[in-house]
Structure formats: C-alpha cells, structure tokens
Amino acid sequence: MNLALRPKLLAAFGGLLLLTIAISLLSLWQIGTINSAAAEIRTVWLPSIDVIGDMKAYTARQRIAASRVAVAADDAARGEALKLYGKQTADLAAALKRFDAIGVTGEAAALYGKxxxxxxxxxxxxxxxxxxxxxxxxxxxxxxxxxxxxxxxKVQEALEALASHDRQGAAQANEVVRQAYSHALWSIALVALVAVAVSAGAVLWLDRDVVRHLARLAGIMRRLADKDYGFTLEGTARGDEVGDMARAIDVFRASMRQGDELAAAQAAEAAARTERANRVDALVQTFDSDVAHTLQSVSQASGGLHETAESLSRIAETGARDAVAVAGASEQAAANVQTVAVAAEELGASIGEIGRQVSVSATIAAKAVAEATRTNQAVSSLTTAAEQIGAVVALIADIAGQTNLLALNATIEAARAGEAGKGFAVVASEVKALANQTERATNDIRQQIESMQAATGEAAGAIAAIGQTIGQIDHITTTIAAAVEEQGAATQEIARNVAEAARGTSEVSAGMNGVRQVAEETGTVASEVLMAADDLTSQSDGLRARVSTFLAALRAA
Known part of the structure; x- marks a missing residue:
C-alpha cells in the first residue's frame, strides 16, 4: 500500500475515536433518561405518597378527637378535646400545604380535587x-x-385512591429506569465489542504493514553500522515513509563504501608523514630536554636568590617595625610606671584613712552590741511582768466566776423565800450583772495581755537578731582593719618596685634606637639583592621563550 503512515494512523485511531464518541453519547442519553425518571420518583411520587400517608393519619386522629368532643361529660373535658381537635386540624392543614407545594397534575390533580x-x-x-x-x-x-x-x-377512600395513583406512577417511573438501564447496558456492550474488534484489526494491520518493515530496517541499520554491506534491501519501491527509509539506507551503504576506500588511501599517506615527523620529533625532544635542564638550573638559582632577598628584606622591615614599636612601648611603659608610682602613693594614703575609719566603726559597733543587750534584758523583764499581770487577771476571772455562781445561788434562794426574798433577789441580780461585767473586762484584759506578750516576744527576738547582726558587723570591721594594714604594706612594696621598673624601661628605650638603625641598613642591602635576582629571572624567561618559539616552528615544519 502506497499510503503514507500519517493517513494510516489517522484512519486507525480515528475509527477508535468515533466509536468512543458513540459510546459516550449513547451513555449520556441513557443516563439522561434514567436521571429524568429518578428525578420524577424523587421529587413527585415519593414525596406525594409520604404526604398522603400523613394526611390519612391526621384525618383519623382528627376523627378520634371529634368523637371525644361529642361524648365529653363536662366543659373541661370538652375543652381538652377541642384543643386536641384543633391541633390535629392544624397538622392536617400543614400536610395539605406540603402536598400543594408538590404541584401534581393530570389524574392526580383530579383525585386531589375530589x-x-x-x-x-x-x-x-x-x-x-x-x-x-x-x-x-x-x-x-x-x-x-x-x-x-x-x-x-369517603374522605379516606379518596385519599387511598390518590395514594394508589401515586404508587402506580412511581412503579411506572421505576420501570422506565429499569428499561433504560437494560438498554444502556446492552447498547454499550455492543458498541464496546465493535470497538474491541476494530482496535484488534487496526493493531494487526499496523503490525503487518508498518511495524514489521520498521523492525527489519532497524536490523539492516545495525549491520550497516558494523560495516556489513552484504545485505539484501527490500521495500525500496514502497511509496510511504518505510520506502523512503529503505532508499535512504541504500544511499548510506554506497556512501560508506566510498568513504572506506578514501580512508584507506589517506591512512597510507598519513603513515608516511607520521614516520618523518617521528624522526624530527625525536631530535627536537633531545634539544628541548638539554636546553630545559640548563634553563631550569638557572631559574632555580635565581628563584632561590630572589626568595633569600625577599626573606632578608621582610626580616629587616619586621625588625625595624618591631624596634620602633618596642621603643614607643618602652616610652609609654615608662610614663605608665611613673603614673602607677604616684597612684600607689595616693593609694597608701587612702588605705591609712580607711584603717582609721574602720577602727572608729569597730568602736561604734561594740557600743551598739552593749545597747542591744540591755534592750533585750528590758524586753525580757517586760515579758515577765506581762506574764504576772496575766496571772492576776486569771485570778480576777476566777473570783468573778465564783461571784457569778454565788449570785446565781442567791437568786435561787431568794426565789424560794418568796416575798421576803425579793430585795435580796434584786441585790443578787445586781451582783450577778457586776460579775458578768467583771468577767467580760477580764477577758478583754487577758486578750490585750496576750497581744502584748506576743508583741514583746517578737520584739525580744528582733532585738536579739539585731544584737547578733551588730556582733557580726563588729567582727567584720575587725577583719577589715587587719586587711587594710596588710594592704598598706603591700602598697608601699608596689611603689618601690614601680620606681625600679621606670629606670629599666628608660634603658630599654635607649637600646632599641640602635637596633632600628641596623635593621634599616639590612633592608637597603636586601633591596639591592632582590633587584639583581629579578634581572636574572627576566633574562632566563626570555631565553626560555626564544627556545620554545624555535622548537614550535621546527615541529610545525
């Protein structure tokens, strides 16, 4: 077949695409039918049947409530029955509104009107x-x-007729769904079988007409890559891309044969040129090795001289800088030492004054300890007195209790005496009132004494703590005084050593000036040696460049 591959592939896959579109359209049509029937069941028949069932139930309940109203024995029972009847009537009205919202038509509307x-x-x-x-x-x-x-x-029969009609409608819609599903299943299966058959035919056709020829041409290309030209080429008369590839392979085979013959001739000529070049190259390598060895020795010597000169120059510069730095540092150290000496003298004077102030503080702390001890003793005496007062108050409270008891007994005896004991009863009552007042007063005094005892106890504890703290301060001031004396002696020793250090730094500063002069002279000599080494290196590099140019020109010739 002389058709190109593009029309063949378009024909095969176009047929599959058309079958796929047919299956899709058929499926969509059947799905639409099923969806319409299901929507009718979902939105009309099932809600209608559900509402009709509610209407039947509410009508029956309404009938029962009405019977209760009719047989009610009194107004109260009749009122309760009327409330129930009104509720069932309202529920029925709500169900009727839901049924009206469904919007039935045709025979269902006629039955609903009835x-x-x-x-x-x-x-x-x-x-x-x-x-x-x-x-x-x-x-x-x-x-x-x-x-x-x-x-x-009759009302219930009308509702039942309406419900029966809706059930029949739902059954018919369900039958439509079932038939649509069955038709869709068989139609899709049939079209799918046709698609499978067309796909299998397209695959077999492409394999026989295209794939096998391409596989054979791939094997021929591998033989051609291995320079095997003894194969038989088929398909050159085809009018499609496979024929184009076969004719191109035939052209490649002829071109590769000519290239192999030309490569053999060029290889023989190249072998002759290579032999001559090898001889010239051997002579050039010998000369290059000798000259390179000599120049390397000169370069190494000049490099060593250059490194030595640079090292000497760096050492000289470092020595000069260090000498200047040391001289400046020694002068600064001398000034600092003088400052430290003056500060040490002032520190010694300050330490002496601190020692005197610490002695005064120790004396004051000792007096404070004695005063705290006396105050603590006074508070202890106050605590003892408060305890004694508490004992007296307790005694008064006991007396008041006994008095109260005696007044109670007197009141009892006066009551027994009758008219003769009325005056004695009045006195006993006054005595009892006085005893109660005394008891309340002693309780108040006891509370105040207990509060005073607690306060004096806390004051005694606080004063004792103050005494301990002052004692610690006394001990600390004594320790500070001893430390101040030791520090004064150390400060005098520091002042003496600082004076000796000042004299040493002056001598170091004078010696570093001589070191700086020697370093400057060394740097001058190193600069001259460095210039000579650089000149020798430049001459060696120039000679190496001229020799390299000569050898390169010789190799190129």
Whole structure:
C-alpha cells in the first residue's frame, strides 16, 4: 500500500475515536433518561405518597378527637378535646400545604380535587356535631357514629385512591429506569465489542504493514553500522515513509563504501608523514630536554636568590617595625610606671584613712552590741511582768466566776423565800450583772495581755537578731582593719618596685634606637639583592621563550 503512515494512523485511531464518541453519547442519553425518571420518583411520587400517608393519619386522629368532643361529660373535658381537635386540624392543614407545594397534575390533580370536595362538608358536619353536643350529647354522639362516619370513610377512600395513583406512577417511573438501564447496558456492550474488534484489526494491520518493515530496517541499520554491506534491501519501491527509509539506507551503504576506500588511501599517506615527523620529533625532544635542564638550573638559582632577598628584606622591615614599636612601648611603659608610682602613693594614703575609719566603726559597733543587750534584758523583764499581770487577771476571772455562781445561788434562794426574798433577789441580780461585767473586762484584759506578750516576744527576738547582726558587723570591721594594714604594706612594696621598673624601661628605650638603625641598613642591602635576582629571572624567561618559539616552528615544519 502506497499510503503514507500519517493517513494510516489517522484512519486507525480515528475509527477508535468515533466509536468512543458513540459510546459516550449513547451513555449520556441513557443516563439522561434514567436521571429524568429518578428525578420524577424523587421529587413527585415519593414525596406525594409520604404526604398522603400523613394526611390519612391526621384525618383519623382528627376523627378520634371529634368523637371525644361529642361524648365529653363536662366543659373541661370538652375543652381538652377541642384543643386536641384543633391541633390535629392544624397538622392536617400543614400536610395539605406540603402536598400543594408538590404541584401534581393530570389524574392526580383530579383525585386531589375530589378529596378536597369531600373534606369540606365532612369538617362542617363535625363542627355542627360540636354545637349539638352542647344541647344534646346523645344526638351528637349518634351523628358522630352515623353520617359523619360515612363521610369519614369517603374522605379516606379518596385519599387511598390518590395514594394508589401515586404508587402506580412511581412503579411506572421505576420501570422506565429499569428499561433504560437494560438498554444502556446492552447498547454499550455492543458498541464496546465493535470497538474491541476494530482496535484488534487496526493493531494487526499496523503490525503487518508498518511495524514489521520498521523492525527489519532497524536490523539492516545495525549491520550497516558494523560495516556489513552484504545485505539484501527490500521495500525500496514502497511509496510511504518505510520506502523512503529503505532508499535512504541504500544511499548510506554506497556512501560508506566510498568513504572506506578514501580512508584507506589517506591512512597510507598519513603513515608516511607520521614516520618523518617521528624522526624530527625525536631530535627536537633531545634539544628541548638539554636546553630545559640548563634553563631550569638557572631559574632555580635565581628563584632561590630572589626568595633569600625577599626573606632578608621582610626580616629587616619586621625588625625595624618591631624596634620602633618596642621603643614607643618602652616610652609609654615608662610614663605608665611613673603614673602607677604616684597612684600607689595616693593609694597608701587612702588605705591609712580607711584603717582609721574602720577602727572608729569597730568602736561604734561594740557600743551598739552593749545597747542591744540591755534592750533585750528590758524586753525580757517586760515579758515577765506581762506574764504576772496575766496571772492576776486569771485570778480576777476566777473570783468573778465564783461571784457569778454565788449570785446565781442567791437568786435561787431568794426565789424560794418568796416575798421576803425579793430585795435580796434584786441585790443578787445586781451582783450577778457586776460579775458578768467583771468577767467580760477580764477577758478583754487577758486578750490585750496576750497581744502584748506576743508583741514583746517578737520584739525580744528582733532585738536579739539585731544584737547578733551588730556582733557580726563588729567582727567584720575587725577583719577589715587587719586587711587594710596588710594592704598598706603591700602598697608601699608596689611603689618601690614601680620606681625600679621606670629606670629599666628608660634603658630599654635607649637600646632599641640602635637596633632600628641596623635593621634599616639590612633592608637597603636586601633591596639591592632582590633587584639583581629579578634581572636574572627576566633574562632566563626570555631565553626560555626564544627556545620554545624555535622548537614550535621546527615541529610545525
């Protein structure tokens, strides 16, 4: 077949694409049918059936509540029954609103209208029975069990007819869903089988007409890469890309044969040139080795001289800088030593004054310890006195208690004496009141004494702590005085050593001036040696460059 690969591939995959589109469109159509039927079941039939069931239940409950109103024995029972009837009627009205919101049409709307036509007279008859029950309960009960029951049954039959219609509608919609699913299943399966058959045919066709020829050409290319030209080339007469590749391979084979012949001739010529170049190269390498060895020796010598000169110059510069730095440092050290000497003298004077102040502080601390001891003794005496007062108050409290007891006994005896003991009873009552006042006063005094004892105890503890603290201060001031004396002696020794250090730094400063002069002379000599080494290195590099240029020109020739 002379068609190109592009039309072949487009034909194969285009057929598969068309089958895929057909399957997709068929699936979408069937899914739409199923979705419409399911939506009808979900939004119309099932809600309608559910609401109708509620309507039937509320109608039955309304009938029961109405019967209770008709047979109520008194107004209270009738009122409770009317409340229940009103609730069931309201629930039924809410269910009717939900059914109206569904929006039924056709036969369902006609059945619903019939129900509404029966419901109005039915509820009116129950209202009339309520009015009749107020006058004649037996007549109302008879009406409830007679004509109203017949009306109730007709209303329920209308609701049942409407529910039966909705159940049939739901069953029909469900049958539509089932049939749509069955049709979709068989249609998709059939189209899928056709797609599989077309895919298998396309794969076999492409394998026979394209893939096998490409695999054979790949094997020929591998033989051509190994310079094997003895193969038979097929497919050059094809009009597609496979034929183009076969003809291109034939051209490559001819070109590679010519290239191999030309490469053999060039290899022979190159071998002759290589032999001559090897001889010239051997002579050049010998000359290059000799000259390089000589120049390397000169370069190493000049390099060593250059490094020595640089090292000597650095040492001289470092020595000069160090000498200047040491001289400056020694002068600064001399000035600092003089300053330290003056400061040491001032420190000695300050330490003496501190010693005198510490002695005064020790004397004051000793006096404070004695005063704290006396104060503690006074507070202890106050505590003892408070304890004695507490004992006296306790005695007074005992006396008041005994007095109160005697007054109580006197009151009892006066009561026994009758009229003769009234005056004695008044006195006993006054004595008892006085004893109670005395007891309350002694309790207040006891509380104040206990508070005073607690305060004096705390004061005694605080004064004792103050005495201990002052004693510690006395000990510390004594220690400080001893340390100040030792520091004064050390300060005098420091002043003497500082004076000797000042004399030594002056001598070091004078000696460093001579070292600086010697370092400057050494730096001058090192600079001259460095210049000579640089000149020798430049001449050696120039000679090496000229020799390298000569050898390069010789190799190129």
């Amino acid at each position: 129900y509404q036509a029966l419901r109005g007279p039915y509820e009116a008859s129950m209202t009339a029975a309520f009015d009749l029950a107020k006058q004649n309960r037996e007549q109302a009960e008879k009406a409830m069990n007679g004509e109203i029951v017949q009306a109730f049954r």
